[in-house]
Amino acid sequence: MSVKSGSVRTRGKSGPPPRKSVTLRMVAREAGVSASTVSRIINGTVNVSDGLKNAVDAAIAKYDFRPNAAARGLALGKTLTIGVVAQAIDSPFYGEGLRGIEACLRHRGYAPLFMSGNWADEDEDRCMREFIGRGVDGIIVFAGRLGDTKLRSYAKEVPIVVTGRKLRAQGLFSLQIDDQHGAALAVRHLVELGHRRIAFITGSDNHPDALERLEGYKAALQEAGIGFDPRLIATGDWHEDGGVRATQLLIESGVKFTAIFCVNDQTAYGACLALFRKGLSVPRDVSVVGFDDLPSSTYRLPPLTSVRQSIGELGEQSAQAILQLIAGQRPKITPRPVELVVRESTCAAQG
Amino acid sequence: MSVKSGSVRTRGKSGPPPRKSVTLRMVAREAGVSASTVSRIINGTVNVSDGLKNAVDAAIAKYDFRPNAAARGLALGKTLTIGVVAQAIDSPFYGEGLRGIEACLRHRGYAPLFMSGNWADEDEDRCMREFIGRGVDGIIVFAGRLGDTKLRSYAKEVPIVVTGRKLRAQGLFSLQIDDQHGAALAVRHLVELGHRRIAFITGSDNHPDALERLEGYKAALQEAGIGFDPRLIATGDWHEDGGVRATQLLIESGVKFTAIFCVNDQTAYGACLALFRKGLSVPRDVSVVGFDDLPSSTYRLPPLTSVRQSIGELGEQSAQAILQLIAGQRPKITPRPVELVVRESTCAAQG
DNA sequence: CTGAAAGCGCTTACAG
DNA sequence: CTGAAAGCGCTTACAG
Numbered sequence: 001m002s003v004k005s006g007s008v009r010t011r012g013k014s015g016p017p018p019r020k021s022v023t024l025r026m027v028a029r030e031a032g033v034s035a036s037t038v039s040r041i042i043n044g045t046v047n048v049s050d051g052l053k054n055a056v057d058a059a060i061a062k063y064d065f066r067p068n069a070a071a072r073g074l075a076l077g078k079t080l081t082i083g084v085v086a087q088a089i090d091s092p093f094y095g096e097g098l099r100g101i102e103a104c105l106r107h108r109g110y111a112p113l114f115m116s117g118n119w120a121d122e123d124e125d126r127c128m129r130e131f132i133g134r135g136v137d138g139i140i141v142f143a144g145r146l147g148d149t150k151l152r153s154y155a156k157e158v159p160i161v162v163t164g165r166k167l168r169a170q171g172l173f174s175l176q177i178d179d180q181h182g183a184a185l186a187v188r189h190l191v192e193l194g195h196r197r198i199a200f201i202t203g204s205d206n207h208p209d210a211l212e213r214l215e216g217y218k219a220a221l222q223e224a225g226i227g228f229d230p231r232l233i234a235t236g237d238w239h240e241d242g243g244v245r246a247t248q249l250l251i252e253s254g255v256k257f258t259a260i261f262c263v264n265d266q267t268a269y270g271a272c273l274a275l276f277r278k279g280l281s282v283p284r285d286v287s288v289v290g291f292d293d294l295p296s297s298t299y300r301l302p303p304l305t306s307v308r309q310s311i312g313e314l315g316e317q318s319a320q321a322i323l324q325l326i327a328g329q330r331p332k333i334t335p336r337p338v339e340l341v342v343r344e345s346t347c348a349a350q351g
Numbered sequence: 352m353s354v355k356s357g358s359v360r361t362r363g364k365s366g367p368p369p370r371k372s373v374t375l376r377m378v379a380r381e382a383g384v385s386a387s388t389v390s391r392i393i394n395g396t397v398n399v400s401d402g403l404k405n406a407v408d409a410a411i412a413k414y415d416f417r418p419n420a421a422a423r424g425l426a427l428g429k430t431l432t433i434g435v436v437a438q439a440i441d442s443p444f445y446g447e448g449l450r451g452i453e454a455c456l457r458h459r460g461y462a463p464l465f466m467s468g469n470w471a472d473e474d475e476d477r478c479m480r481e482f483i484g485r486g487v488d489g490i491i492v493f494a495g496r497l498g499d500t501k502l503r504s505y506a507k508e509v510p511i512v513v514t515g516r517k518l519r520a521q522g523l524f525s526l527q528i529d530d531q532h533g534a535a536l537a538v539r540h541l542v543e544l545g546h547r548r549i550a551f552i553t554g555s556d557n558h559p560d561a562l563e564r565l566e567g568y569k570a571a572l573q574e575a576g577i578g579f580d581p582r583l584i585a586t587g588d589w590h591e592d593g594g595v596r597a598t599q600l601l602i603e604s605g606v607k608f609t610a611i612f613c614v615n616d617q618t619a620y621g622a623c624l625a626l627f628r629k630g631l632s633v634p635r636d637v638s639v640v641g642f643d644d645l646p647s648s649t650y651r652l653p654p655l656t657s658v659r660q661s662i663g664e665l666g667e668q669s670a671q672a673i674l675q676l677i678a679g680q681r682p683k684i685t686p687r688p689v690e691l692v693v694r695e696s697t698c699a700a701q702g
Numbered sequence: 703c704t705g706a707a708a709g710c711g712c713t714t715a716c717a718g
Numbered sequence: 719c720t721g722a723a724a725g726c727g728c729t730t731a732c733a734g
Contacts (some may be wrong), residue, residue, distance in 0.1 A: 031398035066484035070424035070725035074710045095441030133417035240650040269650045299591040299620050301652045422711030425726045
């Protein structure tokens with residue numbers, strides 16, 4: 001933090017270069033018209049003669065003029081910026097969603113402002129306030145955990161789109177995938193392969209998604225006439241590490257199982273590693289199914305069977321929805337249904 | 352895109368809620384002082400009596416006042432925003448870097464504006480212009496590929512930090528890791544394990560990082576008295592898929608090898624999968640080493656031996672550097688040296 | 703069709 | 719210590 005005297009001495013020279021901004025007025029003077037006219041031409045809110053348009057375009061090009069976004073935002077009351085709350089920007093899950101959001105937004109002249117909630121309520125709340133202070137035109141809460149009440153109240157200040165809830169309100173839209181159905185798909189697949197002792201590794205802290213997936217697991221079991229055995233349920237943390245630990249516990253508990261359904265792919269990666277450490281082979285000894293179908297699941301050893309939810313697409317849809325909300329329309333968007341992708345981490349039960 | 356008549360009818364009601372912004376003046380009136388004073392109190396640029404301060408704080412709290420960032424930016428000539436150019440936001444490599452950047456920035460009141468260059472010069476260039484138009488206070492080009500000349504010219508308009516180059520100039524700072532040394536570390540490790548036929552899968556399009564790593568590979572080989580065999584060099588694309596294809600080609604070419612050094616971890620993941628498909632076991636039949644040491648490499652089967660460069664830390668350092676540049680200081684930051692992390696994808700050469 | 707003027711909400715020399 | 723005023727760069731009714 002301390003500044004060496006040498007650099008103090010030269011600070012004047014090493015400082016930031018003078019940001020000589022080109023303004024609308026300079027362009028206007030060059031083109032021989034008023035700033036208003038240039039503004040209108042740029043925004044296409046007026047019809048002008050080709051000659052005039054060319055003159056203005058030339059002036060813009062000459063000065064390499066780019067309108068000041070802050071000034072524009074102030075005058076317009078909007079910033080062409082969308083706040084995006086995710087839990088962690090480095091996470092295969094969020095990464096994919098953010099890519100979808102960015103891709104969609106960029107085509108419409110909007111830019112995303114990303115912030116991480118770090119799986120903590122206070123952090124997520126801070127993100128919201130920061131976004132509102134920055135005057136974003138809308139906020140996307142991607143797989144967040146902020147309470148519905150809080151969300152509803154923020155929605156009074158700025159349009160909000162959330163994923164993973166049923167919540168609807170004025171200026172608030174939510175997009176939800178069918179977790180329960182997806183989980184049932186996974187378990188049915190295992191049942192069809194002859195598995196009867198199927199473990200489930202859930203996520204931490206009773207997250208709604210985990211609860212729904214557990215319901216789907218139970219439903220599919222019941223459907224197949226298999227009794228629910230609580231000893232087959234272990235708790236992870238949505239990350240690889242939780243999958244490793246939960247699987248170790250499962251093995252050490254001595255309970256018998258020939259397959260594991262994991263609450264998400266990262267948990268499944270961990271489960272596979274724990275199995276490997278115990279000398280168990282996937283799928284020969286234990287079949288494993290994940291949920292999400294992250295891009296990297298194709299490249300796992302063995303490639304992972306998983307329930308696909310197109311997170312990238314969900315991101316795109318969230319972006320579309322927030323833009324519609326901003327435009328004063330009610331979004332009519334439904335996420336694509338989940339589907340099972342069978343790869344090589346599952347096979348028929350032994351014997 | 353079309354709007355159903357039903358929603359048109361109710362548009363007035365379903366539109367965005369009136370964003371009744373609380374302004375400095377309202378707070379000032381409430382507190383019985385002028386806007387100037389409130390502004391000064393908020394910014395801490397003045398000493399006031401406790402009574403006055405409390406009154407103002409109360410008024411701020413009462414109205415839940417949050418200064419308008421656009422107005423602030425316009426008046427101050429800065430936005431407290433840093434543009435970050437990455438190639439893809441969904442990528443384990445960039446994800447880790449962006450997390451580091453975000454974490455560091457947030458503590459200083461700055462927010463990152465992310466955009467993806469998509470490995471395309473034009474896209475990256477567009478990001479730069481967009482950022483400048485939005486008046487970001489600085490730009491971080493994280494593992495970008497924009498030409499040095501272009502970068503130098505942009506640096507005249509706004510402070511820039513780039514990773515992966517030697518480039519230095521007024522308002523420009525670069526952070527570079529020692530690719531060559533890292534590659535040599537990997538190959539030496541393989542040589543020590545008795546490998547003599549070591550393949551190298553490089554990245555696409557002669558990216559400088561790939562070139563440097565190739566140099567390191569050659570140097571370590573020479574050091575060990577092993578001749579360079581061009582048939583052992585294959586080209587990937589920095590992604591899993593390229594690793595798969597390159598490895599297939601290597602195998603099908605009939606050239607003998609007992610180890611593969613990959614230009615990055617994702618390529619190594621692909622190599623492992625291709626090996627698996629051909630019935631070859633890692634590390635028993637072929638040892639594999641990656642570069643980056645992505646978080647997920649710990650959880651691969653088998654856990655991957657890799658050259659660690661702390662990308663998250665590099666992100667943090669870039670953020671620190673850009674902040675220093677903005678403050679008019681010359682950054683004095685050096686990335687942590689790379690190191691080899693030995694896991695289970697490498698073992699002694701057979702026979 | 704085009705320009706002068708006011709205004710977006712904040713900051714900061716400039717005077718008291 | 720505090721307020722009135724000007725200014726940041728853009729947009730847009732309001733008049734010609």
